[in-house]
Every structure is written in structure tokens, then in C-alpha cells.
Amino acid sequence: MPSGSSLVGASTARQGKDHSAPSFHGAALPDCDGPTGPPMLRHFDASAVPMTNVPGGKSSRWLFLAIGWTCVGLGCLGLVLPLLPTTPFLLLAAWAFGRSSPRWRRWLRHHRRFGSLMRAWEDHRVIPPWAKGTALVAISAGFAWLVSVREWPLWAHAVTAALLGLVAVWIVTRPSRPPSS
DSSP: OOGGGOOSOHHHHHTTOOOSSOOTTTSOOOOSSSTTOOGGGTTOOGGGSOOTTOTTOHHHHHHHHHHHHHHHHHHHHHTTSTTOOSHHHHHHHHHHHHTTOHHHHHHHHTOTTTHHHHHHHHHHOOOOHHHHHHHHHHHHHHHHHHHHHOOOOHHHHHHHHHHHHHHHHHHHHSOSSOOOO
């Protein structure tokens, strides 16, 4: 691996570890903003992050990592499939990465597309106005699509509308901006 593309810090390199083959801690992050990642991650030293928050050892760590990547995949599918939400899956992925790999959690928090929403929610429990609007449009469009393709009894449509309405009310009642400091 060329020295300019390694994300492992000098302290790890001095220890004589071989980072030519990707490893769990020494692997480079995926390209999310150019060949070396976004500026805040270019020199991220994964070995400097303590793994004290990983419960249950190595097998639990791999399980949480698998849950995290599954949720990232489902979140990405949610971008294009109606009625499949994106944000809850990404929040679940951040939780799972927090228990398996601080490096991947940081990658998700600083992702070009999802990072600002993740940080706003995790830090302040805020949903920006444009995200609220997008969510409400997606809920409405998903329900309209469901009604047009499913011939359910009226009570089933009413229950679905009531549940989606509760979700919409919950979204609208979340703060839109972080509290003033």
C-alpha cells in the first residue's frame, strides 16, 4: 500500500506492523470523498482508539460489525425503495459500529451524505426541516403507493394510516435546530 494512502498513524508504523494487507484495524477506509477520504479522516489512527466499549470479546465484535454493515446496506436500499426507511437503519448501524469498530462509526458520522444527519440526531436529537419535509413526502408517497397496489380491507388501510400518522407526528414534533448555547 503506498505510504500516502495509509490511514495508520506513525506510532503504529514505528511498531513494525505490516499494513500491506488489509486487516481489521489497519485497513484503509473506503473512498467517501476522494482517494484518501474526507480531510478529517485522512490520518485517522485506528490503533489509537481504545476498544474498551466492545462487550463480549471478538465474536461479539464481529456480530456487531455484521449487524452494522447489514443496516448500512438496508439504509442504502431505503434510499430507493418506498416504505423502507433509511435513517433508523443508519442509527442502528452507528450503534452497532460503536460496539464493534470506532473507525467505522466515525466513517458513518462523517459520511458525505449521511454524516450531518447522524451528528445532528446523536448530538442534539434534532431533525433538520428539510429532512422532516423529505420524510413526510416519503411517508405520504409510500402510503399512496401501498393503497394503489394492495387491495386490503378498509380497516387495514386505516390502521396503516394511523401508524404512519403517528410516525409523522413524532417526526414533526422533534426540534429542528440545536439548542442555543
